Amino acid sequence: MAKPHSTFVCQNCGAISQRWQGRCEACEEWNTIVEEAPSSGIGARAAAGKGRVFALEGLDGQSKEAPRIISGITEFDRVAGGGLVPGSVILIGGEPGIGKSTLLIQACATLAMKKHRVVYISGEEAVAQVRLRAARLGLASAPVELAAETSVEDILATLKQGKQPALVIIDSIQTMWTSTVEAAPGTVTQVRGAAQALIRFAKTTGACVILVGHVTKDGQIAGPRVVEHMVDAVVSFEGDGGHQFRILRAVKNRFGPTDEIGVFEMTGSGLSEVANPSALFLSGRDASAPGAAVFAGMEGTRPVLVEVQALVAPTSLGTPRRAVVGWDPARLSMVLAVLEAHGGLRLGQYDVYLNVAGGLRVNEPAADLAAAAALVSSLTGAPLPAETVYFGELGLSGAVRPVTHAGQRIKEAAKLGFKAAVGPDQSGEAGPLSLRACGHITALVADIAASGAGRRAPAPQRPRAVGTA
Numbered sequence: 117m118a119k120p121h122s123t124f125v126c127q128n129c130g131a132i133s134q135r136w137q138g139r140c141e142a143c144e145e146w147n148t149i150v151e152e153a154p155s156s157g158i159g160a161r162a163a164a165g166k167g168r169v170f171a172l173e174g175l176d177g178q179s180k181e182a183p184r185i186i187s188g189i190t191e192f193d194r195v196a197g198g199g200l201v202p203g204s205v206i207l208i209g210g211e212p213g214i215g216k217s218t219l220l221i222q223a224c225a226t227l228a229m230k231k232h233r234v235v236y237i238s239g240e241e242a243v244a245q246v247r248l249r250a251a252r253l254g255l256a257s258a259p260v261e262l263a264a265e266t267s268v269e270d271i272l273a274t275l276k277q278g279k280q281p282a283l284v285i286i287d288s289i290q291t292m293w294t295s296t297v298e299a300a301p302g303t304v305t306q307v308r309g310a311a312q313a314l315i316r317f318a319k320t321t322g323a324c325v326i327l328v329g330h331v332t333k334d335g336q337i338a339g340p341r342v343v344e345h346m347v348d349a350v351v352s353f354e355g356d357g358g359h360q361f362r363i364l365r366a367v368k369n370r371f372g373p374t375d376e377i378g379v380f381e382m383t384g385s386g387l388s389e390v391a392n393p394s395a396l397f398l399s400g401r402d403a404s405a406p407g408a409a410v411f412a413g414m415e416g417t418r419p420v421l422v423e424v425q426a427l428v429a430p431t432s433l434g435t436p437r438r439a440v441v442g443w444d445p446a447r448l449s450m451v452l453a454v455l456e457a458h459g460g461l462r463l464g465q466y467d468v469y470l471n472v473a474g475g476l477r478v479n480e481p482a483a484d485l486a487a488a489a490a491l492v493s494s495l496t497g498a499p500l501p502a503e504t505v506y507f508g509e510l511g512l513s514g515a516v517r518p519v520t521h522a523g524q525r526i527k528e529a530a531k532l533g534f535k536a537a538v539g540p541d542q543s544g545e546a547g548p549l550s551l552r553a554c555g556h557i558t559a560l561v562a563d564i565a566a567s568g569a570g571r572r573a574p575a576p577q578r579p580r581a582v583g584t585a
């Protein structure tokens with residue numbers, strides 16, 4: 117039999133090539149290809165034609181569903197789809213220092229207090245460091261079993277001893293290595309091999325396994341996207357250094373809805389849950405300033421109100437600047453184009469900045485109308501009415517299109533003391549608020565311009581406030 121050749125594996129996307137090259141042809145990343153020895157064993161038995169015969173089953177068979185394990189951290193359980201599913205594997209990704217280890221040690225401690233066997237394996241920190249953190253969080257007395265280990269075989273052998281664990285944390289998957297694969301630790305092949313072994317353990321024993329994954333600068337879970345396909349749920353933990361808020365978001369979930377978020381606040385004593393995120397995101401708002409609109413958004417099944425801030429200022433550059441934080445830049449370009457084409461605004465001489473306050477990332481097209489309102493308000497210098505929320509998707513024709521869950525958005529706004537909503541005509545769902553139907557972008561621009569007309573003249577540096585086309 118021919119001697120197996122080593123393969124060249126891209127550490128970014130997992131693509132395999134036959135020779136080394138500077139740039140991966142699949143993902144076009146530079147310097148990511150590493151030589152790896154062929155994996156031993158896998159496929160060898162199949163090649164020898166010694167397959168085992170197994171029974172096939174029907175869809176209507178009886179499978180008993182084990183109850184979900186409720187961690188007690190409501191925001192965490194919500195993102196998992198209503199508790200952890202026994203036998204499932206969750207990958208949690210996030211930037212270094214965002215609080216992954218803190219969140220998981222807190223979840224471990226609450227579960228361990230409820231008499232579940234919980235094991236926390238750290239490949240990055242020494243046992244003393246994990247203990248120190250737990251002590252700082254006031255969780256030192258929780259019966260969590262700790263170890264600092266990186267060998268998957270040793271970990272699995274240890275886990276199989278004693279009572280079956282309900283939850284196993286592997287912090288992080290990139291530090292694990294398995295001796296069944298002849299590649300350096302940290303390479304795609306190793307990470308994949310280690311993940312495979314841990315997933316098999318979860319499926320056969322019914323323990324829930326949570327893998328921590330590092331993310332790269334652009335927010336991808338580092339290296340092995342392949343692991344994302346192997347696990348049952350992928351959850352990302354987001355936030356930025358300037359804010360205390362941390363958002364746990366389900367990206368993929370085989371056992372529950374995605375796009376569900378959990379909101380936490382990083383405090384001196386660990387992560388605390390935020391039960392009413394809208395109040396948090398709107399705190400410190402200056403409702404009398406122009407350029408701020410409150411967007412009634414939805415995150416999964418939960419309505420969340422956030423402030424969309426815009427600054428439109430005369431440019432000193434040849435090409436005006438367009439900058440966005442917390443929203444899709446392509447959507448900002450689209451909203452600006454619609455405002456120019458159908459709203460009669462001239463924005464070519466202005467820099468435009470858009471920011472979603474509080475560090476939240478909004479992914480919904482329903483934020484178009486709020487962004488447009490904030491932009492027009494900033495351009496005209498007319499503040500928007502204080503007790504009004506905005507929602508609605510903009511079409512390229514300037515029409516405001518209906519959005520989902522209008523009723524829930526309005527209910528949340530009413531709960532927080534808002535009096536009116538501006539959105540597409542979905543008056544059936546107005547509920548407790550007065551819904552001012554806005555069918556077209558021209559109506560929105562005219563409304564805001566009219567409310568500004570009664571005030572002081574716009575600031576002198578904005579002479580060409582609303583020029584009609």
Ligand code: TYD
Pocket residue numbers: 210211212213214215216217218219249252253382383384385386387
């Ligand atoms: P950590 O959980 O170690 O992050 P990760 O595992 O995602 O890399 O979190 C570390 C950060 O959290 C660190 O910058 C300090 C901060 N922190 C607090 O603010 N309060 C606390 O009680 C703890 C434990 C951490």
Ligand code: MG
Pocket residue numbers: 216217218240287
């Ligand atoms: Mg950590």
